[in-house]
Amino acid sequence: MSIERLTPPELLSKNKFNVDEEEPHIIIDKAICARCVEKPCLYVCPAVLYKLDKNGEMSFDYAGCLECGTCRVMCKNKGIVKWVYPRGTFGVIYRQG
C-alpha cells in the first residue's frame, strides 16, 4: 500500500457503520438551506456529506456521519431541523478511535 490522497467516500469506506435505515438522526430542510448564503456545512463536515447537486440544491446523506456535531454547531440558519445521536447501537462504530 502507498499513501495517497483519499476522497471522502474512500475514507468512509475504511470505517464500520451500522446505518439506521428507519430513522435518520439528522434532517435538513432544503428550503431553508436554499436561503442560506454562507453554507458553512459544505466546508466543515469532515465527511463532506453536505453537497450541492447540479441544480444548486443542498443534498445530505446521514449514512456516513462521523457524529462529530460540527454541522450542528455551525448551522446558523437552522436548515438542520433535527440533530440527535443515532439510536442505540446505530451509526459509526470506531474500531480505533
Next chain:
Amino acid sequence: MSNEDKFDVIIVGAGPAGSACAYTLAKAGKNVLVIERGDTPGCKNVTGGRLYTYALEMLEQGLFEEAALERRVTHEEIMIISGDRAVTIDFNQPGFNPDSGAPMSFTVLRAVFDEWLAAKAEEMGAIVACGIKVDQLIEQNGKIVGVIAGEDEMYADIVIAADGVNSFMAQQAGLIQDIVAKTVGVGVKEVIELPAKTIEERFNLKAGEGAARMILGCTEGIHGGGFLYTNKDSISLGCVFMPGEAAQHKKSVHEIFQDLKLHPAILPLIDGGETVEYSAHLVSEAGYRGIHPRLYREGFLMIGDAAGFVINTGYSIRGIDLAIVSGIAAARAVIAHGDNLAAVGPNYMQELIHLKLIPTMKAADGYFDILETPWIYDKLPNLANDVFNNLFTVNGEVPQRMKDTVMGAIKANGLSLWQLLKLGIKGVKSL
C-alpha cells in the same frame, strides 16, 4: 417504581470520565449503572491522542501497567510547516514521572482503551449497559431523578452526564446553551497501520517508545494545527480546525487535511502504511474559560468533556486525564455526601479544586490568548522556515548577517519586531 429500577448513581456515557467515576463509586459499594449509546464502550469516541498516567494512578495505583495503552511517549516533537518546508524540534527524554517513577504518558486509541476501562468498572461491580441511548432526563420537584431511554425509565439519586462535548444531558438540564462555534475545534484523523519496526526506525524509537508531535502551519492560516502520535502498529495523523474560520476559508477541512498527509515532511513517515479508519470529533478549545459556569444542580453533575475539561497549550493537549480526574472528583463527592443530595454539587466543585483540576486549567488560561493571535498560524511558521532557509543557504554569495536575515524575514512576512516582542511579552506575562 421498584427497587430494581433505582440506582444510587446513573452515569450517561462510558468514556474515561464515566468509567473512572463508575469504578470509584462501585469500589465504594455504590449501586451504579453506566449507560452507553455505542455497541461497546469507546466505539463512538476519538482522541488525538495520548493519556497522562497520573490520572490512572489516581484511580488505582499501578493500573496503567495493565491498561490498554500504545507507546510510552519519549519524544515530544513540535513541527512548524510552511510550503514544502518544515522545522522540527524533537525533545527526547526517558518519559518517566520523576516522583513516582511511573511512565508519564502513553499514546492511546480510544476504542480499545475505553472498552478496557469500562470493563475495570464492571469488575468493581458497576453495571455497564451498552447500545442504549438516553433520550431524556426525568425531573421531579426541580431535581433530576432519572433518565428515559426509549420505553424505559430508570431512577437514581444522582445522574452524572459523561456524554461528551455535545452534551445533550447538560443541555436538557438547562446548564449549558448551544455550543458557540468559537469555543470548539473540529478534529479529523486517519489511523494508518504500519509495522512496529518501521515506526520505530522512522521516529528513532526503541521498542515500546513513542513520539507525540504537534504541527503548526498546516491549516492554511486557520486557527488550529495538526498532530501525529505513534501507536504500537499504527500512526494517528490528524488536524484540528476552528470551524468558523474553516467555513470562511471555503476549503473543506477534509481537503486541507489530505494536503497535510502528502506534505513532503509528513509523507515519508507514513508511506507504505494503510489507512484503516477516518474519524472526526469536536474538541473544546476555550480551556479554563470554556468550563461551564454551573456544573451541577440537585441530582445532577457534569464531568469530562461535557463539563468542558480540556487544556490546549499549543504544544500539548490534555483531555482524557482531566476526564478521569473529574470522574473521580464526582464519585468522591457522591460517596461523601450521598445522604445529603444538596451537598453533592458544591462538594464536587471542591474536589475539582482539591484534585488540582481547576487550578491546572486556570494556570493554562493564558495560552488561550496566545493561540488567538491570528498570524501564528501562517506568518509565524513562514518566518521560522525563512530564517532556517537563510541560515542553511550556501550559494557562493557573501552571506547576510544573521541580524539582517532575521529582520528581513520578519519584514518579508508582513510582521514587525514589535508584534513579535508583544507576543513574547504576552507569553511571559500570561503563562
